[in-house]
Amino acid sequence: MTRKIxxxxxxxxxxxxxxxxxxxxxEKLVVARQLLRLNVDVIEAGFPISSPGDFESVRRIxxxxxxxxxxxxxxxxxEKDIDSAxxxxxxxxxxxxxxxxxVSPSHLQDKLRIxxxxxxKRTAHCVSYAKQYVEDVQFYAEDAGRSDYxxxxxxxxxxxxxxxxxxxxxxxxxxxxxEEFGRRIKYLMDNVNGIENVTVAxxxxxxxxxxTALAMEGVKNGATQIECxxxxxxxxxxxxxxxxxxxxxxxxxxxxxxxxxVNTREFLKASRLVSSITGMSVQxxxxxxxxxxxxxxxxxxxxxxxxxRDTYEIIDPxxxxxxxxxxxxxxxxxxxxxxxxxxxLGYDLEGExxxxxxxxxxxxxxxxxxxxxxxxxxxVNERDRNENAIYVLEGVQISCGFPLTPTATVTLRNQADxxxxxxxxxTGPIDAMCKAIDKIVQVDNDLTEFAVQSVTRGIxxxxxxxxxxxxxxxxxxxxxxxxxxxxxxxxxxxxxxxNRLLNDKKEHRK
Numbered sequence: 005m006t007r008k009i010x011x012x013x014x015x016x017x018x019x020x021x022x023x024x025x026x027x028x029x030x031e032k033l034v035v036a037r038q039l040l041r042l043n044v045d046v047i048e049a050g051f052p053i054s055s056p057g058d059f060e061s062v063r064r065i066x067x068x069x070x071x072x073x074x075x076x077x078x079x080x081x082x083e084k085d086i087d088s089a090x091x092x093x094x095x096x097x098x099x100x101x102x103x104x105x106x107v108s109p110s111h112l113q114d115k116l117r118i119x120x121x122x123x124x125k126r127t128a129h130c131v132s133y134a135k136q137y138v139e140d141v142q143f144y145a146e147d148a149g150r151s152d153y154x155x156x157x158x159x160x161x162x163x164x165x166x167x168x169x170x171x172x173x174x175x176x177x178x179x180x181x182x183e184e185f186g187r188r189i190k191y192l193m194d195n196v197n198g199i200e201n202v203t204v205a206x207x208x209x210x211x212x213x214x215x216t217a218l219a220m221e222g223v224k225n226g227a228t229q230i231e232c233x234x235x236x237x238x239x240x241x242x243x244x245x246x247x248x249x250x251x252x253x254x255x256x257x258x259x260x261x262x263x264x265x266v267n268t269r270e271f272l273k274a275s276r277l278v279s280s281i282t283g284m285s286v287q288x289x290x291x292x293x294x295x296x297x298x299x300x301x302x303x304x305x306x307x308x309x310x311x312x313r314d315t316y317e318i319i320d321p322x323x324x325x326x327x328x329x330x331x332x333x334x335x336x337x338x339x340x341x342x343x344x345x346x347x348x349l350g351y352d353l354e355g356e357x358x359x360x361x362x363x364x365x366x367x368x369x370x371x372x373x374x375x376x377x378x379x380x381x382x383x384v385n386e387r388d389r390n391e392n393a394i395y396v397l398e399g400v401q402i403s404c405g406f407p408l409t410p411t412a413t414v415t416l417r418n419q420a421d422x423x424x425x426x427x428x429x430x431t432g433p434i435d436a437m438c439k440a441i442d443k444i445v446q447v448d449n450d451l452t453e454f455a456v457q458s459v460t461r462g463i464x465x466x467x468x469x470x471x472x473x474x475x476x477x478x479x480x481x482x483x484x485x486x487x488x489x490x491x492x493x494x495x496x497x498x499x500x501x502x503n504r505l506l507n508d509k510k511e512h513r514k
Contacts, residue, residue, distance in 0.1 A: 010045040019237035025282035052092040066096035081130035090137035104144030131166040142170035149175030178211030186221030193226040205229035247292040272325035412436035469497040
């Protein structure tokens with residue numbers, strides 16, 4: 005059996021400290037419920053002494069968690085902080101007090117302005133004082149990543165000797181290189197008496213973009229708890245992202261001799277929830293939970309994924325609640341991706357038919373960043389409308405504006421493969437276009453309905469126009485057309501309506 009790595013979530017404490025990401029008590033409770041669905045081991049619910057709101061949040065989350073998770077409250081190495089934390093956790097079934105002090109030369113000399121001996125004295129006192137209230141006491145050695153190795157050993161030894169059940173080794177400023185941080189953890193494992201009997205935690209920041217790598221080095225060298233947040237939320241550049249380290253452990257369970265009990269299928273839901281509540285958007289290329297994490301737009305990648313998913317995906321999207329891989333249709337997509345998406349939409353196209361739609365798809369994809377399902381349906385329908393058309397649109401050009409007179413030039417190809425062009429004026433561009441088509445087609449009709457709507461989202465969306473015309477006998481014919489240009493859509497729609505009328509008359513003549 006591999007080592008169990010405990011997942012200590014600090015989204016509600018360190019994550020909330022991210023500028024602009026603060027949460028009220030009710031919002032924290034919503035996130036806490038999701039953390040319980042994720043099955044995290046520890047929820048750091050807040051810093052009770054900091055405000056009445058934080059105190060209330062810790063108290064209510066402690067009640068909510070019950071036996072399902074340990075609930076932790078942060079303190080400084082100050083008695084009144086510890087008193088407040090103990091009071092907030094009074095009715096918690098699995099309480100933990102998290103207390104500690106800075107240990108680097110920078111913190112000792114510039115922030116705390118105390119000696120190493122005073123630091124050791126305060127370490128002993130804060131741990132033993134917290135121990136009066138709860139059995140489970142976690143000690144943090146703030147800025148351990150920049151501390152002296154041997155002094156850090158003395159601090160951690162003091163914490164354990166005074167009853168700490170968890171020792172937290174933070175790289176508070178995200179300063180360390182991964183291998184060096186791993187050596188630091190190993191040095192502690194080799195030189196602190198009794199450290200094998202407590203939980204060794206790592207708490208890493210992302211200032212140099214290496215929080216996940218730092219945490220993983222900690223695990224490789226003996227750590228058995230990772231402190232992390234949803235989406236990597238946290239001070240400055242953020243904390244270790246829970247979804248990243250958990251999935252890294254899952255992918256490399258045997259070589260790391262490690263596993264977690266996290267329900268990974270809740271990750272995407274958790275990510276979206278935290279993003280929604282905090283207003284902190286998740287970048288599209290964010291690992292595991294970003295919008296592009298399982299999206300493929302390159303034709304080569306799409307072909308590989310469609311043949312066998314793991315050619316380009318090491319994680320099954322369903323394992324993190326993402327459903328399935330996304331084939332994003334762009335100008336770089338090939339026949340295989342287009343055919344796959346069309347089949348999902350219910351269209352079975354082969355050979356020349358597929359080539360025709362693919363050509364139209366490329367033309368559209370060159371104009372848009374992404375082609376959506378509705379676009380594809382419009383393209384297929386446009387092809388079907390042209391299959392039995394008596395007249396096919398070759399080109400349309402509109403000239404209009406104030407104080408110009410609207411003018412339309414339309415070029416059509418008939419079934420005899422003749423190309424005919426007509427130019428007409430009108431009260432508006434659509435009127436001019438209809439008159440130009442009427443001049444070529446020469447069939448009596450009244451345009452009785454004109455409607456336009458967006459097929460897809462975005463400013464570059466296709467516009468679909470629906471036109472109904474009535475012949476002299478009162479029969480109604482509907483035509484639809486879609487394009488990124490509303491005039492072209494209108495031209496296609498009007499021409500399709502007239503083609504239907506002409507085909508109907510042709511059938512009647514038979």
